[in-house]
Every structure is written in structure tokens, then in C-alpha cells.
Amino acid sequence: MSVHCCSxxxxxxxxxxxxxxxxxxxxxxxxxxxxxxxxxxxxxxxxLQADALDFLGDVANYGISLFVIGMALRxxxxxxxxxxxxxxxxxxxxxSAVVLHIVYGTxxxxxxxxxxxxxxxxxxxxxxxxxxxxxxxxxxxxxxWLCSRNDVIxxxxxxxxxxxxxxxxxxxxxVVVAAIMATLGLHxxxxxxxxxxxxxxxxxxxxxxVSTVRH
Numbered sequence: 001m002s003v004h005c006c007s008x009x010x011x012x013x014x015x016x017x018x019x020x021x022x023x024x025x026x027x028x029x030x031x032x033x034x035x036x037x038x039x040x041x042x043x044x045x046x047x048l049q050a051d052a053l054d055f056l057g058d059v060a061n062y063g064i065s066l067f068v069i070g071m072a073l074r075x076x077x078x079x080x081x082x083x084x085x086x087x088x089x090x091x092x093x094x095x096s097a098v099v100l101h102i103v104y105g106t107x108x109x110x111x112x113x114x115x116x117x118x119x120x121x122x123x124x125x126x127x128x129x130x131x132x133x134x135x136x137x138x139x140x141x142x143x144x145w146l147c148s149r150n151d152v153i154x155x156x157x158x159x160x161x162x163x164x165x166x167x168x169x170x171x172x173x174x175v176v177v178a179a180i181m182a183t184l185g186l187h188x189x190x191x192x193x194x195x196x197x198x199x200x201x202x203x204x205x206x207x208x209x210v211s212t213v214r215h
Contacts, residue, residue, distance in 0.1 A: 019069055021130040022144065026062040029055045032123045039116040045108035046101045047158045047178040050094040051120060054154060054185070057090050058147045065144050077199040080142075084192035087147070091185035098178050107171045113162035121155035128152050142195060146188045154181045 033055035040048030061083045068079040128148040157177045164173025 017133070019066060022062045022066050022069075024130055025127040025144070025148065026059055026066070028123050028127055029058040029062065032120055033059060036116055036120055039112055043109040043112035043116075044106050045113050045158075045161075045174050046094075046097050046106070047161045047174045047181065048108070048113055048116060049097065050178045050181050051117075051151075051154050051158055053090060053093060054147075054151060054181070055120075057086050058151065060086060061147055062144060072203075073199055074203045077196045077203065080192055080196035080199075083147075084189045084196060086189075087185050087192065088189035091182040091189060094178055094182035094185065098175050098182065101171065101175050101178075105171065106174075107169075108165055108174045110162045110166035113158060113165065113174070117155055117158040117162055121152065121159065124148060124151040124155055142192070146192060150181075150184055150188055153184065157181060 033052055036048055036052035036055060040046075040052050064079045064083060068076045128151070131145045131148045157180055161173045161177035164176075165171060
């Protein structure tokens, strides 16, 4: 059974399913980025804007994942490093946006946050289900699943922020949620980069062993 699971035919089928899931995720995330960035700017919500930028980052990440499917582990790990860095930059951008909103005391529109948050949650729940089987794959696959997982958590947080803004009449729930999303993004970025570096080290070790045997 283990031989069958590691066979080229099985790997090809896995890559094919993963590729289809990534294309669907890319289209869904691209559509939601446009919807959410417009709504976030109109509503004055930093958590919606942060979530929208996350959608855009996911589009880039899924595109990279599609490009390296079937390539050697070294290239897939290098792609994961790029995605990890992207996730880290996203977290830093959100933190800077949070600071600006604290300074200016922005009051977002709670109703818009709630409606768009529900749409985003539904979209990301679909992507999360599509990528569920890749959660224990290599660093490239795992990074794609981590993105979808973080998105679902982020959408739930945006909905809580909308309720908080509506109930208090203040913008601090929106700011707090955005800060949490940034922290989660930075934590996941560290996980992806660490996993990718481990794969790169193991790949270099394997190449050295092969070179030694040949000589």
C-alpha cells in the first residue's frame, strides 16, 4: 500500500487535484479582493482592508504554488520562502495601518463590515475545504493551507469587530481585530519560512550524499 501511495501515478493524481483546488482558490480570492478592498475603503474599516490585502497576497501565493507544482523539492521550498516573506510583509503592513487608525480615531461602518465579512467567510470556507488535504504536505502545500486557515479565522474576527463597533459606537474593536490578524500572519510566516529552510537543508544534505556516493 505504501508503494502505491508513493508511485508516480499517485503523485500525478495528487498534483492534478491540488492544481484544480489552487485555480479555484485563486479565482475566489481575486474576486473577494476587489469586493473587500472597495468595501473596506468606503466603510473606513482597517480590518476589512487588512483582510482584502490578505486576499491579494493569497492570489500571489496560489499563483506561485501553481507554478512550482511538480518541480523538485528545492524549488518548492524556495517558493515557500517567498510566500513566507509575503505573509510577513502583510503582517507588518497591517500593524502600520492599525497605528494610523489609532492616531486618527477612525469609526468604520459596522453594517458594511458585517455584510462583506459574511461574504468573505463563505468564500474562504470553500477554499479551506478545497485545500484541506494539502495541510500535511510539503512546505509549499502547507503554506497554501495555512493561508486559507488564517483567512477563515480572520473573517470570523472581522464579524466580531463589526458587532463590537455596532455595540460600542467606537472604532477600537476594528483596530484590535486588525492587530490580531497581523500577529497571526506574522506567526504563520515564521512557520512557513522555518519549514522551508528545513526542507532546503535536507535537500542539500541529500545532494551531498548522492555526490559522495558517485565519487
